[in-house]
Amino acid sequence: MPDFQFDQAIEFYRNKIKLPTSGWTDIWQEQHSHAFVVAGAAHDALVEDFFNAIQKAKWEGGGYDEFRTRFDEIVAKHGWAHNGAPGWRSKIIYDTNITQAYNAGRYQQMVSLKEFRPYWRYRHTSIEHPRLEHKAWDGLTLPADDPWFHVHMPQNGWGCKCRVDSLTRTEAKHIWDQAGKSGPDTAPPIEWEERVVGKNGSKPRTVRVPKGIDPGFAYNPGKAWLEPHTVPPLQGYDAVLKERGTPWPTSFKVPALPKPTKIPADVILPTETAPEVAVADFLDVFGASMEMGAAFTDVAGSTLAITKSLFQDGRGQFKWLAQPDKVERLRYVNMLAMTLIEPDEIWWVWEKDTADKGKWRLKRIYLRAFEIEGTNEYAIAVFKWGSNGWTGSTTFVADHKKEESRLAYFDKQRDGLLVFKK
Incomplete structure (x- = not known):
């Protein structure tokens, strides 16, 4: 788990809209950069308790161990019937939210230094039970603006620990010289496959996903955050909105009247x-x-x-x-x-x-x-x-x-x- 205390990651997490959902796939990919959801948590109070528990555990308390305790308390308080064992479910919720906040903040930092560190290198860091596709991308060095990073920026699946490092021209040339290369790599072709999502929540639907990436992770969380061109919720969320009787919620208070x-x-x-x-x-x-x-x-x-x-x-x-x-x-x-x-x-x-x-x-x-x-x-x-x-x-x-x-x-x-x- 990354240990971070930098503003970009904290801002990414804190600015999220807190949304009740029937399933994690009710909203899709880039929308997760603007919304905090817990699959199956369909009530405002339940979602807010989880959001606040993660925030307190990471930045004010004892990390995952504290959240694990709070998870049981929140589940008991709301009588929430969740899928999976408590230990597994709490770990997935905590790790995914913290890791994606780190990745989004890291991306913003790399973009700000792109002029000085214009090459990015994919790093596969998982040792136990590695994903073969992710392992094949290890060491891949591309220009920072390569479109490949639009869909392959970590996290690229549940529990994925991959990362992307930025390199100066000198650092990149040293790597190429050692490998007998004359310049950056060529991005591998993206192979798409169809997968069915939403089986345990909203109405199942078929989506296209790049091979090697879990459904819902084929996007760049930091790019989606910096360029908030995220459309309103997918059709699968309509039922939740109708039940609540409220529109797409906002993550901010109404600003005061500006001084004329x-x-x-x-x-x-x-x-x-x-x-x-x-x-x-x-x-x-x-x-x-x-x-x-x-x-x-x-x-x-x-x-x-x-x-x-x-x-x-x-x-x-x-x-x-x-x-x-x-x-x-x-x-x-x-x-x-x-x-x-x-x-x-x-x-x-x-x-x-x-x-x-x-x-x-x-x-x-x-x-x-x-x-x-x-x-x-x-x-x-x-x-x-x-x-x-x-x-x-x-x-x-x-x-x-x-x-x-x-x-x-x-x-x-x-x-x-x-x-x-x-």
Whole structure:
């Protein structure tokens, strides 16, 4: 068992959503980087007790031995009928959660040092009852960005103790010289096989899994955590949600209302401003123009293309020509630009596109609160960016409204996962 006390691993574990489930496969692969589940633990209180027991045992107490004792107490308290012997079940729960937290934190550290340690080496560390596929990967050295690590980053199965080390160019060359190689290895081909999961929980289903990896482990836990593009729960979890009568839960408390940014009244363009002038003003903020676009990277690290096409339809016509009633919105483009550049919050939410075979689309929501100098007006600007373009809106809230009312309105704009907060 890895012994760690570094922030990345602790944050990975503590930020997980605590979910009751009928089975471990009710949620799938990357979703486990954002949710804490115990197979068959279908009640909130039971899941929370396990979550807190692991956290206390690892970071405040006596490790697994303490959790083993707490496991029996929790089972007795809730009258939980679990599969497998208590010793085996408690060990699986504890080891899997701690090991994956370590792996996720380790991945974040390696990514941050990738410029200096650009090669990663797979290490098979199990001695007793080794998995032959994992043993065959031992010593495999690849560039850090090789896609092979997307599905082969440990943990690669129940009880897997494999790890990945990062190497400097000098360290990698020394290994290649000793092996008579001239450079990094070539990733082995991925062979896929079909396996049935969910036999002991939700409705069984067939999934594709790379050979050598247990079902549900064919993903990179750290990458899934750093890039939280995890879609809502699979169909197998619907029954649990229906029983609880609650939506997909969140792992955070509602943030407080951000302090509004005071801006001069002339940030809002005059009513008579021509649409083309408003668009040019917006583009100019990002170093773009009507003739040339620009790439803009937001504070969360996402890059957006800023061009005049943001204001055009699929035929290249400016949108206000077909919808003259929306010209008024262009008066607030400077506030929308400010929201995109320096947001109070950024949220990512997955939305189902019913027009495109029900595919999930990621939408980014940028929020910022403003106070207009000289008017005492309070405004909320919302800039939404998705695969189908962007939408923007600025809503003014009457000055006499109380703080609670402002927070309630601001909170309505929040959706999905909070990825940035000023």
